Amino acid sequence: xxxxxxxxxxxxxxxxxxxxxxxxxxxxxxxxxxxxxxxxxxxxxxxxxxxxxxxxxxxxxxxxxxxxxxxxxxxxxxxxxxxxxxxxxxxxxxxxxxxxxxxxxxxxxxxxxxxxxxxxxxxxxxxxxxxxxxxxxxxxxxxxxxxxxxxxxxxxxxxxxxxxxxxxxxxxxxxxxxxxxxxxxxxxxxxxxxxxxxxxxxxxxxxxxxxxxxxxxxxxxxxxxxxxxxxxxxxxxxxxxxxxxxxxxxxxxxxxxxxxxxxxxxxxxxxxxxxxxxxxxxxxxxxxxxxxxxxxxxxxx
Amino acid sequence: xxxxxxxxxxxxxxxxxxxxxxxxxxxxxxxxxxxxxxxxxxxxxxxxxxxxxxxxxxxxxxxxxxxxxxxxxxxxxxxxxxxxxxxxxxxxxxxxxxx
Numbered sequence: 001x002x003x004x005x006x007x008x009x010x011x012x013x014x015x016x017x018x019x020x021x022x023x024x025x026x027x028x029x030x031x032x033x034x035x036x037x038x039x040x041x042x043x044x045x046x047x048x049x050x051x052x053x054x055x056x057x058x059x060x061x062x063x064x065x066x067x068x069x070x071x072x073x074x075x076x077x078x079x080x081x082x083x084x085x086x087x088x089x090x091x092x093x094x095x096x097x098x099x100x101x102x103x104x105x106x107x108x109x110x111x112x113x114x115x116x117x118x119x120x121x122x123x124x125x126x127x128x129x130x131x132x133x134x135x136x137x138x139x140x141x142x143x144x145x146x147x148x149x150x151x152x153x154x155x156x157x158x159x160x161x162x163x164x165x166x167x168x169x170x171x172x173x174x175x176x177x178x179x180x181x182x183x184x185x186x187x188x189x190x191x192x193x194x195x196x197x198x199x200x201x202x203x204x205x206x207x208x209x210x211x212x213x214x215x216x217x218x219x220x221x222x223x224x225x226x227x228x229x230x231x232x233x234x235x236x237x238x239x240x241x242x243x244x245x246x247x248x249x250x251x252x253x254x255x256x257x258x259x260x261x262x263x264x265x266x267x268x269x270x271x272x273x274x275x276x277x278x279x280x281x282x283x284x285x286x287x288x289x290x291x292x293x294x295x296x297x298x299x300x301x
Numbered sequence: 302x303x304x305x306x307x308x309x310x311x312x313x314x315x316x317x318x319x320x321x322x323x324x325x326x327x328x329x330x331x332x333x334x335x336x337x338x339x340x341x342x343x344x345x346x347x348x349x350x351x352x353x354x355x356x357x358x359x360x361x362x363x364x365x366x367x368x369x370x371x372x373x374x375x376x377x378x379x380x381x382x383x384x385x386x387x388x389x390x391x392x393x394x395x396x397x398x399x400x
Contacts, residue, residue: 030362035354036372038380133316134349175387189316192306192346209395212388216395 001111003071006053014067018058025054052113062117070116133191138184140196144168146204150237150263159183159196166198171213171263174202208237213272215261218279221245226280236260236274243276251280307336307343317356327355330366332373 007014010024028050030036037043056062140159153168164183172178177199184194209216219234229247233240241257254277261272286294310324324342327333332355336343344352351373358364358372 026363033358033362035357036376038376132353133313134353137350173387174391190312191316192308192349195350209391209398211391211395218398 001115004049004052004110004112006056006066006070009049009053010057012057016057021054021057025050025058048108052109055109056113056117066116132188135185135187135191135194137194138196139199141199141201142168143201143203146202146206146208146210149200149202157198164196168200169265171265171267172200172202173212173265174200174210176200176265206237207235208274210262213262213264215272215274217274217276219243219276220281221249221278222281223283225249226251226278234276237262245278249278249280251278253278306346307338308346308349310335310342310344313344313349313352326366327352330370332366332370 012020012024032043032047034044034047056066138159149168149170149172152170155166155168157164157166166180177197180196182193183196187193207217215237225245226249230245232243232245234243254275257274259271260274264270264272310321314321324335328335333348333352334345336345355369358369
């Protein structure tokens with residue numbers, strides 16, 4: 001567990017006045033507030049950091065304790081013990097230090113903070129957060145292979161011990177988020193439950209590149225088939241197709257196979273296209289005989 | 302939309318300690334949709350998430366309702382740009398393949 005420099009978190013000098021602390025905190029809160037930085041883990045971390053700094057520095061007792069013992073928090077425990085003794089001799093040591101009761105999610109404060117000032121239940125504001133009516137939304141990530149979502153993909157998710165059945169629709173995009181209503185945390189006082197947001201992360205280990213609903217693939221053609229034409233059997237995403245190669249096919253020629261691409265999300269039976277690009281492979285390690293024949297061809301041109 | 306769940310504005314007022322007139326201001330600015338039935342005013346349950354976001358921005362960042370409206374519009378724009386960026390990245394990955 002490391003020492004946290006709360007002054008640095010707020011960009012302040014140790015001599016900062018209460019007014020300066022308040023100002024610095026508000027400015028940074030506007031920058032890193034989670035509601036204006038959706039889906040941004042770094043901002044979320046910064047927001048927690050500045051909230052914690054503010055909890056400590058805006059409270060005179062906490063600030064005094066931190067200034068005195070912050071760098072060597074073990075002495076802070078010593079201080080705490082003395083305080084406790086004093087309190088009990090004065091007969092007012094009844095303040096609960098339990099970790100429940102404030103209703104905010106675990107992990108809002110750092111280990112360092114908890115060791116200096118105790119966990120929740122010690123009377124901190126929750127950053128001024130209003131009491132929730134609707135339950136908290138939950139966010140989850142689901143890692144799938146591209147192949148999985150070529151068809152509808154039923155999945156049972158374990159969210160906080162609850163089994164939730166979902167079907168990921170065929171053709172879902174990478175990093176798309178789906179919302180499952182009412183599967184977040186329970187609401188308060190009869191309020192609606194929060195929602196569950198699942199972000200889909202797709203891994204593509206196929207030879208196809210996906211761009212929107214279209215699939216792209218490179219096809220290597222040998223020089224002779226490209227020049228003379230011929231047939232070629234190639235893979236589509238879920239089967240094979242026989243291609244007719246026209247004589248004198250040029251390098252980088254693109255061929256579009258309509259409807260052989262990826263399924264279109266939420267449009268059953270509709271597909272994007274498969275776009276093939278021919279790359280002509282020139283022969284290597286020619287024999288003397290072949291070289292002679294190429295020279296002959298060259299002379300004819 | 303017909304069977305959308307509704308929450309009485311009165312219930313929300315009690316819970317958040319708000320005046321009913323606050324909801325009218327939200328409606329006027331276009332931050333919320335109110336449904337009126339049998340002389341009662343309701344908020345669709347799906348709007349509660351946004352309502353709580355409005356309350357947090359107002360309380361925690363001191364932003365007024367007009368400012369929040371601007372933020373919501375900009376966030377919408379950011380979201381569509383992000384989708385566009387993801388597509389552009391896919392295209393770039395494809396063009397850079399094998400490099």
